[in-house]
Amino acid sequence: MNKILKIYKLLYDEYKPQGWWPILMSNESEEYATLYHPNDFSYPKNRDQRFEISIGAILTQNTAWKNVEKALINLKKQDLLNCKGILRVNEEKLKELIRPSGYYNQKAERLKIFADWFSKLRKIPQRNELLSLKGIGPETADSILLYAFKIPSFVVDAYTKRTFYALGLIKKDSKYEEVKHLFEQNLPKDFKLYQEYHALLVEHAKRFYLKNKNSKEDFLKTKIHH
DNA sequence: AACCAGGACGTGA
DNA sequence: TCACGTCATGGT
Numbered sequence: 001m002n003k004i005l006k007i008y009k010l011l012y013d014e015y016k017p018q019g020w021w022p023i024l025m026s027n028e029s030e031e032y033a034t035l036y037h038p039n040d041f042s043y044p045k046n047r048d049q050r051f052e053i054s055i056g057a058i059l060t061q062n063t064a065w066k067n068v069e070k071a072l073i074n075l076k077k078q079d080l081l082n083c084k085g086i087l088r089v090n091e092e093k094l095k096e097l098i099r100p101s102g103y104y105n106q107k108a109e110r111l112k113i114f115a116d117w118f119s120k121l122r123k124i125p126q127r128n129e130l131l132s133l134k135g136i137g138p139e140t141a142d143s144i145l146l147y148a149f150k151i152p153s154f155v156v157d158a159y160t161k162r163t164f165y166a167l168g169l170i171k172k173d174s175k176y177e178e179v180k181h182l183f184e185q186n187l188p189k190d191f192k193l194y195q196e197y198h199a200l201l202v203e204h205a206k207r208f209y210l211k212n213k214n215s216k217e218d219f220l221k222t223k224i225h226h
Numbered sequence: 227a228a229c230c231a232g233g234a235c236g237t238g239a
Numbered sequence: 240t241c242a243c244g245t246c247a248t249g250g251t
Contacts, residue, residue: 020232061233067249068232102247106235137234157232202232210230 003169003224004186008193010223011200018199021053021147022065024072024081032073034065041192043150048082051118053148055081057140058110059101070100086115110135124149138176146198152191154183155198159205166209167220 001009019038026032034056044050052072059068074097075081080089089097095108113134130141138156145153156179164170170179187193208218 057232060231062231062246063233063248064231064250066231067247070249100248102231102249103233103245104247106246110234135234139233143232155232159232198232206232 002186004183007167007220007224008187008197008200010220011204012196014219015200015203017196018203020195020199021056021143022069023049024052024069024076032076034069034072041150041195044148050148051083051115052081054114054118054144055086055111057143057147058114058135059098059107061103061107061140063102067101071098074098074100083115083118086111087119106135124151127153138180142180146191146194150191152184152189152194154180154187154194156180156183157198157202159209160198160201162209163201163205163218163220166218167224 017038019036019040022034022036024032025035044053055075056068056072059071072081075085078089078097079085080094080097086094091108091112094111095104098104098107098111101107110133114136117129117133125145127141127145130136130144131138136144142153142155145151146155156176161170161174161179164179164182165172165174170182183194183197187197204218204220208216
């Protein structure tokens with residue numbers, strides 16, 4: 001078994017399935033929260049849910065999910081968490097609603113641009129189409145493809161790089177596409193596996209590779225060799 | 227009370 | 240191509 005797949009199995013055995021992507025739900029008392037759904041890999045119910053996941057991917061750029069959740073709830077309460085809603089609301093109002101997620105000036109503009117593109121979307125998007133939109137870089141594009149459209153496109157984030165650099169599997173200055181290829185060339189092309197692997201790496205890195213606070217020794221270091 | 231979070235873009239060399 | 244500054248709120 002190759003090392004990349006072995007690491008996945010070690011992570012999967014260590015942590016519970018993570019159930020990304022978190023979706024906005026309301027409980028009995030009509031309070032909203034984003035919830036994870038372990039072992040649920042069903043295709044997004046409808047167009048609105050694919051849109052919600054995409055918007056979340058944009059809003060979470062360099063931002064803690066808790067802050068994104070606040071923004072999503074603000075939009076939902078105004079019935080604006082859908083393509084038409086984002087197109088309808090005026091940009092200043094949009095800025096106000098997504099303010100908790102940070103960078104709200106640029107993110108508001110980018111949500112508008114994305115909603116405009118999404119409204120004309122009639123087929124599965126290509127990666128290059130997404131990358132051509134202002135505000136969507138490689139990680140956001142891959143997140144949208146993988147979680148909103150269930151296309152096996154591996155997501156590489158800062159946590160992934162930190163962990164794999166610590167394990168000696170990539171260089172510190174490895175490019176996004178290099179790391180992406182490393183995973184995709186060593187894994188079966190399975191969107192469920194890609195989703196779970198990415199989420200598990202985030203969970204692992206939060207425990208062992210928080211910036212400037214890597215106190216504990218990564219258990220993977222000893223186990224990946226035998 | 228600094229430091230950082232599930233990045234991306236514009237600029238200058 | 241690429242290093243660097245910028246964008247911004249909220250949690251620890």
